[in-house]
Amino acid sequence: MTDLTVANRSQTSYSEPIAFLVMVGFLAVAPAFIYPVFLMKALCFALFACAFNLLIGYVGLLSFGHALYFGWASYLTAYSAKAWGFPPELAIFTGVATAALFGLIAGSLAIRRQGIYFAMITLAFAQMMFLVAVRAPFTGGEDGIQAVPRGTLFGLVNLNDQTNMYITVVVIFLAGFLLIYRVINSPFGEVLKAIRENEARAISLGYKTERYKLVAFVLSAALAGLAGGTKAIVLQIASLTDVNWPMSGEVVLMALVGGLGTVFGPVVGAFVIIAMQNYLAQVGQWVTVIQGVVFVACVLLFRRGIIGELANLLRIRL
Amino acid sequence: MALFSQLLIGLINGSFYALLSLGLAVIFGMLNIINFTHGAQYMMGAFVAYLLLQHIGLNYWMALIFAPIIVGAIGIAMERLFLQWLYKLDHLYGLLLTFGFALIIEGLFRNQFGSSGLPYQMPEQLTGGQNLGFMFLPNYRAWVIVFSLVICLGTWFIIERTKLGSYLRAATENPALVSAFGINVPRMITLTYGFGVALAALAGVMAAPIYNVSPQMGAELIIVVFAVVVIGGMGSIMGAIVTGFGLGVIEGLTKVFLPEWSNTVIFIIMAIVLLIRPAGLFGRRA
Numbered sequence: 309m310t311d312l313t314v315a316n317r318s319q320t321s322y323s324e325p326i327a328f329l330v331m332v333g334f335l336a337v338a339p340a341f342i343y344p345v346f347l348m349k350a351l352c353f354a355l356f357a358c359a360f361n362l363l364i365g366y367v368g369l370l371s372f373g374h375a376l377y378f379g380w381a382s383y384l385t386a387y388s389a390k391a392w393g394f395p396p397e398l399a400i401f402t403g404v405a406t407a408a409l410f411g412l413i414a415g416s417l418a419i420r421r422q423g424i425y426f427a428m429i430t431l432a433f434a435q436m437m438f439l440v441a442v443r444a445p446f447t448g449g450e451d452g453i454q455a456v457p458r459g460t461l462f463g464l465v466n467l468n469d470q471t472n473m474y475i476t477v478v479v480i481f482l483a484g485f486l487l488i489y490r491v492i493n494s495p496f497g498e499v500l501k502a503i504r505e506n507e508a509r510a511i512s513l514g515y516k517t518e519r520y521k522l523v524a525f526v527l528s529a530a531l532a533g534l535a536g537g538t539k540a541i542v543l544q545i546a547s548l549t550d551v552n553w554p555m556s557g558e559v560v561l562m563a564l565v566g567g568l569g570t571v572f573g574p575v576v577g578a579f580v581i582i583a584m585q586n587y588l589a590q591v592g593q594w595v596t597v598i599q600g601v602v603f604v605a606c607v608l609l610f611r612r613g614i615i616g617e618l619a620n621l622l623r624i625r626l
Numbered sequence: 627m628a629l630f631s632q633l634l635i636g637l638i639n640g641s642f643y644a645l646l647s648l649g650l651a652v653i654f655g656m657l658n659i660i661n662f663t664h665g666a667q668y669m670m671g672a673f674v675a676y677l678l679l680q681h682i683g684l685n686y687w688m689a690l691i692f693a694p695i696i697v698g699a700i701g702i703a704m705e706r707l708f709l710q711w712l713y714k715l716d717h718l719y720g721l722l723l724t725f726g727f728a729l730i731i732e733g734l735f736r737n738q739f740g741s742s743g744l745p746y747q748m749p750e751q752l753t754g755g756q757n758l759g760f761m762f763l764p765n766y767r768a769w770v771i772v773f774s775l776v777i778c779l780g781t782w783f784i785i786e787r788t789k790l791g792s793y794l795r796a797a798t799e800n801p802a803l804v805s806a807f808g809i810n811v812p813r814m815i816t817l818t819y820g821f822g823v824a825l826a827a828l829a830g831v832m833a834a835p836i837y838n839v840s841p842q843m844g845a846e847l848i849i850v851v852f853a854v855v856v857i858g859g860m861g862s863i864m865g866a867i868v869t870g871f872g873l874g875v876i877e878g879l880t881k882v883f884l885p886e887w888s889n890t891v892i893f894i895i896m897a898i899v900l901l902i903r904p905a906g907l908f909g910r911r912a
Contacts, residue, residue: 364718370718370721372721417897417900417901418900420900420901420904421856421900421904421905423717423718424654424660424717424718424721425856427660427718427721428660428852428853428855428856429856429896429900431849431852432849432850432852432853432856432893432896433893433897435846435849435850435853435893436890436893436894439889439890440890443886553845553846553849557725557729560722560725564722593733593736593737594733594737595733596729596730596732596733596736597729597730597733597734597737599726599729600726600727600728600729600730600731600733601726601730602726603722603723603725603726603729604708604723604726604727604730606722607712607719607722607723607726608708608711608712608723611715611719
């Protein structure tokens with residue numbers, strides 16, 4: 309994946325903190341002129357895409373089954389909030405724990421193979437758990453779990469209030485985003501990048517690369533779960549769409565459009581794709597075709613994605 | 627009785643698994659690309675057969691010849707126009723590009739033909755069946771199993787036992803050296819892709835009378851075939867054939883004994899194989 313990496317051109321770079329402040333500033337003023345539910349949905353998918361990007365961008369592992377963690381966390385959050393009356397923080401935690409557990413199981417098997425096989429294995433496990441979700445009684449089959457209560461966060465904050473919900477989603481997103489940023493800039497993250505560049509050499513240096521890959525996979529799955537669980541609370545629904553294979557493809561597309569291996573790319577990619585789906589909703593089936601065209605165009609013409617091209621143009625890191 | 631009829635259905639599914647994973651393995655060998663469009667190309671094979679019958683009146687037997695040629699030609703155009711630019715890049719880009727094409731093709735067909743299945747008449751020569759005493763064997767199903775076995779073994783023979791196949795295998799190992807001997811490797815790659823795609827389309831034509839012809843018929847099948855490929859490993863042609871038929875039969879048996887596990891059994895076998903033999907049953911350790 310070497311052609312993805314934006315070269316580390318300067319030792320101290322202020323571009324990322326500045327871009328972060330711009331992003332926070334945007335999120336602070338955006339509800340004034342953009343429909344909040346759209347923003348919250350886009351933020352959930354942005355976190356999902358960042359979690360996916362942690363694997364492809366920094367470990368070089370293409371997971372084609374991330375809908376498994378997103379969707380199952382969404383189901384468990386929705387079910388525990390609705391059927392067991394869990395408060396939202398506990399419901400989301402239930403979803404995250406489920407995603408982490410599935411990530412541990414599927415990840416420990418998938419990392420036994422590399423490259424293209426890894427993608428096929430993750431896709432196959434996701435399909436298997438989709439079929440389980442179709443048949444499991446608690447998921448509500450085609451109807452999904454609807455009218456999920458948003459509840460009261462920590463017994464204090466009423467999430468039925470749109471502003472409270474928005475602030476909560478922004479906080480969750482920023483927490484996840486900063487966690488990922490911290491991870492990729494830690495010594496642990498450096499080892500991950502070493503594995504991406506040359507796994508054999510990382511092994512020869514004495515790193516147990518399988519453990520590093522597994523920890524990264526579980527972390528990515530858990531954060532995808534955090535995104536899925538939050539989405540279930542925000543949109544008050546969990547359905548088969550969240551767990552089916554097109555969702556796995558969508559998150560790949562978001563990261564690809566924004567820029568694989570960039571910090572801000574997946575966020576921009578998620579906003580672009582969700583906006584595209586919103587505006588194209590009236591053309592129905594064409595959404596799939598257009599997404600396919602975007603895939604093809606990205607792979608053939610601008611593999612760096614929006615943020616990757618921008619970073620390359622301005623010679624900065626983003 | 628149920629046992630034998632499920633075994634038969636298992637062999638039918640196994641025929642399609644074998645044909646499709648064989649095509650994937652042949653393409654991966656030469657192009658180093660996992661062809662995600664394979665399921666869409668299988669679907670196109672079925673649709674071309676349907677359209678030939680509806681609009682030109684060409685019957686099933688003609689479709690068996692023309693659908694693979696037409697869809698294979700589209701595949702060749704795709705390779706020349708798009709895929710060939712990716713060979714020097716990471717394998718993952720090939721997967722992403724072909725995934726994009728799968729979305730485009732399936733989306734276009736769904737716009738044109740809707741999501742519900744269209745019926746395709748069985749050829750009249752193959753209606754009816756044989757009473758074998760212990761079970762009733764429909765002629766068409768027997769034909770599908772025998773014919774796909776012939777195609778699979780024929781492909782194996784071409785690749786493993788002929789001069790052309792030896793060029794192919796050599797080019798898989800070391801394309802630079804083979805082109806130094808004056809063999810046009812890029813053309814070989816193009817034709818290999820066309821051939822792999824044609825195999826998928828052929829499977830689609832054979833599937834048309836059994837399942838309905840529908841735009842999404844390939845999408846879920848291809849994910850199962852990926853699992854088949856992970857189980858078998860793509861290093862061996864015979865391995866792909868044996869794994870394909872074998873898993874079809876196991877899936878059929880599961881329908882009899884553990885029906886609630888039947889649609890996940892292949893994925894569970896994949897997990898077990900990854901635990902015991904990570905390189906796959908016939909795979910070479912990467």
